[in-house]
Amino acid sequence: MPLFQIINFIIILIVLVILARYVWGMIFDKNYQPVEWQHSDKLGLISRELLRHEKRYADKVRFFNWWFQIERIRKEKIPGAFAELGVYKGDSAAIIHLMDPDRKFYLFDTFSGFPEKDLREETGEAASYTSGNFADTNIEKVRYSINGNDNIIFCPGYFPDTIRDLGNEVFSFVNMDADLYNPTKAGLEFFYPRLSPGGVIVIHDYNYKWEGIRRAVDEFAESIPESLIPVADMEGSVMIVKSVGG
Template sequence: MSFLAKAAAGIRYVLAVLLSGDEKSRYVLAEALARQVYPRYKFSEFGRLIEYDEDFIKFYETYCGTDNYHSLDRKYTLNQLMKVCALLEGDTAECGVYQGASSYLICRHIAGLGKSHHLFDSFSGLSKPGPKDGNHWTQGDMACDEAVVRENLKEYDFVVYHRGWIPDKFHEASSKRFCFVHIDVDLYQPTYDSLAFFYERTSPGGIILCDDYGFITCPGAKSAMDSFFLNEPEHIVCLPTGQGFVIKK
């Protein structure tokens, strides 16, 4: 077959799939196209339930918008992990809050349990990247006004705001214990400082989840997790979402 004949057959196939409305065929086509454009990305099996979870997708679109779905799977995972530790002893915390979408999910799980949820953020974006952080991030990235977070979390009266650079405000929670800690600050130093503070305060069976562990854009966060847990008994579970977590022994 000539090149032109092949191209025409290809176009006919694409049009037929698009007109058919058959979801599985569209998925197969998208996979074939993506393989040509970006072969490093590996499609999963067709029909994962997350793609049909209308309630969860609605939550995501409300708090993260519809521009991209880059953290849908990570938020989904966080939401699932909360199920296994919400009832353990202790409060919850998030280091690096941005607009509060993950904190909203955490709050949903602990509402009515008599716990507090502690937020630690500069509300001025990232601190200055250090030598272990590569060159993806710039100081001030991901800045979000505290008022936006307060609006997003207004239905929860148990949220405690600790505004400031990590670790400056950790002392305000030094007497607390925690069942779940979400660390999402992208950089080495605040990730390490967060681990150093929260690890000993995390209840057995509690979870420390690092949002940035498995991304080539966040080498500092991975390095902080790896070096901190080198001398601890927990193993870091690295997820295909890019997150890494430990279950406290």
């Protein structure tokens, strides 16, 4: 057999093995599914759309941390809307909405990339960002991609300027993922006093690379009685669970 045919054969074999492993993983790989999730799935309690998101979402720990927190909030009947600060194309928002579509869900983002004035003060990983990063999105795209119900409320523009007309709204679940010092600090100052007892704020990217986030969270943590709870997800989220009477 000529050499090039042997090489072709080997390449095809390698591609087939990789493909078979991928398909096998898609169908049978349950390694990263907590037993509670599998049980709820068997009982038919998880929507088909959410099951589809779980298969595709790379950071399983982050995904299941949201799920466990939202299940807890539901079971403990903790009152309050959901919110996300830092939405981009709506990938995380779509998942959080599916985990409890009956909650009002406020989405805060410029929907046009990072604000220039916040970038100027950044150090660490975020110092390499420009206002062009995360700019390839808009509300209509996000609305279409989330495909949610009337509980979704878009709050476009610069945060915290977009905090308006929320009256006495309280929150039970807040996902903060704005990457920078200013919105993270402003978000904690706004959401924490409005968080129901037992409610949770999850802050993404609390690691050594994101100096602005770390600084904003550490400064804020000094002013509250609760401890920061680390999450073992890929980028190192931390959580603040509001204590009763906090």
